[in-house]
Structures are given as C-alpha cells and as structure tokens.
Amino acid sequence: MSFVTIDQVKKGYDNQVVLNNISLTLQKGEFVTLLGQSGCGKSTLLRSIAGLEDVDVGKILIDGKDITNLSPRQREVGMVFQSYALFPNMTVFDNIAYGLKMKKAKDINAKVKKMIEMVDLNGKEKSYPHQLSGGQQQRVALARALVMEPKVLLLDEPLSALDAKIRKSLQKELKRIQKELDITTIFVTHDQEEAMTMSDRIFVMNKGNVEQSGTPSEIYTTPANTFVAKFIGNYNVYNIEVFNKLVRSTELKGNDVAVRPEVIKLVSAGEESIDLKDNFGIKGIVKDVTMTGNVLRYEVETEEEVFHVDYLHHRGEMFEQGAFVHILVPKKECIIL
Numbered sequence: 001m002s003f004v005t006i007d008q009v010k011k012g013y014d015n016q017v018v019l020n021n022i023s024l025t026l027q028k029g030e031f032v033t034l035l036g037q038s039g040c041g042k043s044t045l046l047r048s049i050a051g052l053e054d055v056d057v058g059k060i061l062i063d064g065k066d067i068t069n070l071s072p073r074q075r076e077v078g079m080v081f082q083s084y085a086l087f088p089n090m091t092v093f094d095n096i097a098y099g100l101k102m103k104k105a106k107d108i109n110a111k112v113k114k115m116i117e118m119v120d121l122n123g124k125e126k127s128y129p130h131q132l133s134g135g136q137q138q139r140v141a142l143a144r145a146l147v148m149e150p151k152v153l154l155l156d157e158p159l160s161a162l163d164a165k166i167r168k169s170l171q172k173e174l175k176r177i178q179k180e181l182d183i184t185t186i187f188v189t190h191d192q193e194e195a196m197t198m199s200d201r202i203f204v205m206n207k208g209n210v211e212q213s214g215t216p217s218e219i220y221t222t223p224a225n226t227f228v229a230k231f232i233g234n235y236n237v238y239n240i241e242v243f244n245k246l247v248r249s250t251e252l253k254g255n256d257v258a259v260r261p262e263v264i265k266l267v268s269a270g271e272e273s274i275d276l277k278d279n280f281g282i283k284g285i286v287k288d289v290t291m292t293g294n295v296l297r298y299e300v301e302t303e304e305e306v307f308h309v310d311y312l313h314h315r316g317e318m319f320e321q322g323a324f325v326h327i328l329v330p331k332k333e334c335i336i337l
C-alpha cells in the first residue's frame, strides 16, 4: 500500500489552472522529486500537501489517513523552504527545540542534541542564525523539521540559494540523513541534475500536469514525450520529416525523433568504411567544441539542423572546429516521440 497518495488533485487561481488533476503515490521511505520549470505548479503541489494551500478538488492521504482538510499542524509533515525561515532572535538550539516546546514534548534536550549531531552542527548550539553560513542555516531548518518526527518531509528548493560547492555537499548529506531516518521525502527543484542525483523517483511537471514519472535512469533513457526529452539532459530533438530528409530515408515514422548526445559518433569525412546499415549518416561541419569536465561537447552543423554530440575525453580522436565529418546516429538509439 502506498504511504502518500495524491488523488485527482486540482487547483486554480482565477482563470488559471495550476494543478490539473494530479494523481501520484509514494512508498514509505521513498525520496521523490517534483521537477519542473518555474510556474509549473510544483511548489503549489508541495504546499497543498503541507496544508499551506487548499486544493479545489481531490484528496491527499498520508499513511492511510485523509488529511485533505486538516490544518498544517495536524498533518504531521515537516517542511523546509529555500529561505531557511529561522527565528532570528533564537539560538540554534532554541530554533530546533521550538516545535517540541510548543507541543510540551518529553526529552527535549536529548532530542535536540541528537538532531544537532545528525546535521553536523555540534558546537553551534548557542549561535544565532546571522552568525551562520547559508548552508549551516539550512541545516538548522532541516533539524527543526526532522526533530518533530514528521511522517513526510517536504523540501521546497532547499538548496537553491546555496553556492555550487556547498550545494553538492549538502545534497549528499541530505541523502545520508534521509536514508538513515528512512523518511518519506518530497523534494522540489527546477534543477534536473540535482533531481537526477538525489531521487529514487522523479515526477516531471509541466503546466500543472505530471508529464512522466520514473527512476532517473528511466526518465533519461526513455523520455515519454517531446517535452521531457527537451527538458532532460542535452537531447537532440528533431521533427521527424526534417530528420528523414536529412538522412535521405523514410524509415522513421512519428512526430519527433530524440537522440542522446553521447550515442552519436563522428567520423572524419575522408573515412571510407562507414556503417550505414545500423546508422543514419549525415554530413556536417564541426562548428564548436567545448570542454566541460571530462566531456567534449561538439556542435555540428548540417544543412538543416545542429547536432549536439558528447564524447568522453578519453573516447579517442578529437575533431577540430571546421572539420568535415559524418555524423553517425545509431538507428537503435533513435527514440520516436
């Protein structure tokens, strides 16, 4: 049985549909990500689960209980925002202890200490938020949410305000803590790389709809439609008629064809023995070569379209800007959309 159920949820403002009949389920302990561009409705969905927004239609269940009409407090969820939202006039310890004190919980000291240890803030108990870095403040916000032992942890772009290096290290720590506590987590981000590294499952959202759900590798290797292919990775997506014209074939049928940049091979134009049985071949000129990390990213111009081709640096020969090449697209790697 699923642990969290979103059942046909709809929400709109004035004439605008923000959530268009969203249904999804999560298993206990899963880390899922709502991924999408600004305005797609991901924050609204998260805030609806938290009880910070009302839905117009539909139901939300957590651990078998219908929470659709409960107040945020009664829902037993914890939330962390991009902006940290700490109490500025309270120490780290008091920020984390606040919710427990309100609830008149037992063993407050021990619980807060354990959380401070978990988020690696030992020694900072008496510091105030303004004395902490952004990353440390976000650790406090995380500890403050987790100390309440919520059933579901909701994270709204929690790492987006941090610089790249801190962000990477907090991604790892967040995953470690999530696994250690086995806490069901819904993470919101617009950053596909972040979604790919963090998630058990990703829900790709667009204009109030879930376009596709799946593991990071499922979404990357088998995008369900043109939107997902264009949004994820660095896919080459072409209108199928244009592609067929380029490769002088009518083999492919459909609307669009998508090809991942790393499956395309480049061969010098002078090369004679090219395999045109298993590949589509297109003549092109290398327009640009950029190096990102250990990946060589080529931009190859053809008579109609530009092809993006990624080579791992050690994959062999390099092609210079201006080089005449054959672009070999393996037929079995063409994804028809």
Ligand SMILES: Nc1ncnc2c1ncn2[C@@H]1O[C@H](COP(=O)(O)OP(=O)(O)OP(=O)(O)O)[C@@H](O)[C@H]1O
Residues within 6 Å of the ligand: 013, 018, 036, 037, 038, 039, 040, 041, 042, 043, 044, 045, 190
């Ligand atoms: N209180 C509100 N009143 C009117 N429109 C709203 C309100 N809150 C959100 N919206 C609209 O709903 C749409 C979805 O907003 P939402 O914040 O969920 O998107 P998002 O995908 O999380 O984007 P972002 O990353 O920019 O927050 C947007 O078009 C937004 O303008």
